[in-house]
Amino acid sequence: MTLVALVSWWYTAGWAGIVGQAGKRSSRILEAFSVMLLAGSLFEPFRQISAAQTRGGSLDMQMRAMADRLFSRVFGAVIRSLFICIGLFAALFAVIFSFIELAVWPIIPFLPIAGILLALLKVGL
């Protein structure tokens, strides 16, 4: 009875659940790598370290701060792009894994039979 319930779930709700999980998994990975957040602030100065010190300063200080910020923006863009790329790759990998999972899922119940047959075949029985 339990076995029937398990097998019937495996080929219905269980298999369908893989599809739903694939989407959730990718979106979780994108969030974990802050892809959308980083993309939204791609060219912002990186952590804006000099921001607080530039108010009301001399022209020289203002120019230096501007240069700092420019460097900070470039540096930030590189770091953020790197992270966005890692996040996208990870999400892509998750999608591929989900496809494999979807394909392998129906085969899993047959693994014991396949294992026994292969073992016997190799042994030469």
Add this chain to the structure above:
Amino acid sequence: MNEQHFFDYESARARKARAAHHVAHQDLQWLLLICGWVMFAAGLGCVWALSTPWGWLLTGISGPFWMAGAWSKYLQDIPPAATVKTIDDILEPSLLGILPRESTPEQLADLVLHAHGGRFMAARFGLGTGFLEPLSSKSPADTFKVWQEAERIRQQIGAPMITAATVSAALIRCIPAVDQYLAQVQVDQDDIVDGAAWYAHLDANIALRNQPRHDGGIGRDWSFGYTPLLTRFGINMSDHASGTLLTSGLASHDAALQQIMHLLSQGGRSNVALVGGLGSGKTALVQTLAAKLLNSDASVPHNLQFCQVIGLDPSSLIANSPGRGELEGLVQHLCYEAVSAKNTILFLDDAQLFFEDGNGSVNLSNVLMPMLESGRLKLVMAMDEQRWLRIVQSTPALTQYMNRIMLAPTDEKETKILMEDQVLLYEYRSHVTYSYQALQAVYRLSSRYMSEQVMPGRALKLLESAADFDEGGLVTKRSVERAIEQTQGVKVGTADTAEERQTLLNLEDLIHERMINQTRAVQVVSDALRRARAGVRNAERPIGTFLFLGPTGVGKTELAKSVAAVFFGGEDHLVRIDLNEYSGAEDVNRLIADASQDQNSLTAQISRNPFSVVLLDEIEKAHPNVLNTLLQLLDEGILRDINNREVSFREAVIIATSNAGADRIREHIERGEKLEQFEEQFTNELINAGMFRPEFLNRFDEIVLFRPLTPEELVKVIDIILKGLNKNLAAQKLTLTVDEDAKRALVDAGYDPRLGARPMRRIVQRAVENIVANQMLSGQAGPGSQIHISIQDVQTMLQRSKNA
């Protein structure tokens, strides 16, 4: 009969729950999946590395492990059915999984104890595990009624499923004449339903906390500015908020939270001043805001997502800035940093400390106002209403940049929900279990005795302190009573020790050890005290309010002192206000002054020591405005201090004394009339003479007339004075005896019908104490000796003092 209340043992959900009962455990799930992977890897390893064909067998066997692991995970989630056909569609899986095909209420009573909800109810209500089973029906036909009742309770509490707690509540309500059993544990049927609601609320909270968090990911902070100064000088509320039990979904707090988010998301000058009484939950609300912004979902406006809330502490800023200029510079930098970071909301708790100069506070309005004016800073302030009004008065422009949000105290329902949430934290910290009755007592007692805070702060404070008074790991109603007795200095439980009951029953005798006669006065006061300790008095008024009328020296003040000593445990529980010092209209302010301005004001003394006798001496000399102020005190047991804070007098005995009409009392007594005969007439005379207004006199529970003392009674007063003297001499191992005729001589020497017993102490001092002192100094009396005073000694000494 409704089909919804039948149990279908063979339904798909019931079968799934039974399977889940055996295999749906997270640990088992992970064990199976890990075994699957290990076997798979080991099998392949054997095939390729060792070239053994049996590796294929190992690889193949991994399949069932994966299947079992995946199935175990699937079985852990059994939501209620979308459409309810039979009761099993909405039964909690842990209970559904253990239900047999048919059961009686008695069997159900046993089964619910195997699920969390059942044990929760047994523990919280102090019912024990053996309460339900013997009282439940043994007929299977009655099970239908239990399901019917359970479904009714589920709908009443708005829970998605019927939990074991709900079934417990239903079983209890199906017991015939259940109220008498529940009365033994001091709850009723509504409380039982509340208990089921509490469990459902906890279930919902757990489900909420199991939802995936949206905290922005590992690169979140790279999207915002670096805040080294704020990190150094501020307190990151977002860090403190994570992992706390703060969000309870209270309607009033949710509304305030939405309003704060809406205002802050507007940009510009839309900052927030959170105004509410001490303990109303302002800081907790800001912590909830911080937690919500950091775990941003769709309800959080886009420009507030992942914002952090940083609190500034003025004392730490002052300590780190040697001069005012430096301090202003530092605050300016902190504000700039918050603006530049683009994800920082500043929080000023007790914001008045930033707007006025004083000890631990500094006026930084000249720095903050331009920042607020520019509209770039996101700021939340918190303070109470009095302080908000004071700041607005000194800095009117603040109202242009700040939006006031009033945070009202929570009502009983909301406070209970908050306590039910917070209890888990206190239980975890103190290793105790709180009973439902304890929570009820916390609400009732904190609202009555802890006036310095508002709800829910005062309830949570008492709840936490009650953990120190646990009884074998359980926090009970008595633990809460003991906690409040210790912290507030009041007696709240009914008289529970034999000694105390004996004291209450013999109050008159104990009081008469200190004062002579005035039996009616002693009687009415004793009756009021007994009513109070038996718990049958009106709790919305003082314990008793009495007006004592009579000449000087008849025992009015002494009775007040005796009550303080006998009932309240010491004469230090007497708060004496001489109203002849309050004869001006402006003296009202002095009477109700704040403790910080005058520690001896009536309100300040009662705030410190609410369990007292309040003696309002010479009330006829008070200004009418002072008497008007006292009306509410006499009527409702409440007096508002100068800051409009309520001070409770509901645990106090109020005694007002007056000499008004003393001569008339004497005249009546001299005519041989008894007090009862002219009491009413005398009161009317006082009203007609304009001494007191009728509405004032009507506020007292009793108006008691004291009659002048006779010379025979004064001899007894002498006895009491001598008893006190002997008590003092006992320290030096001396005993004093005075002959009866000597006592009479003392009374004759000091007797004055207008002054009553008042001269007696003086005369004893002059005659007896002087003799004792002389004998001690001359060596006639030493440790262990007995001093005897005869009439001749008294006469000689009195003659000598008269000559002097």
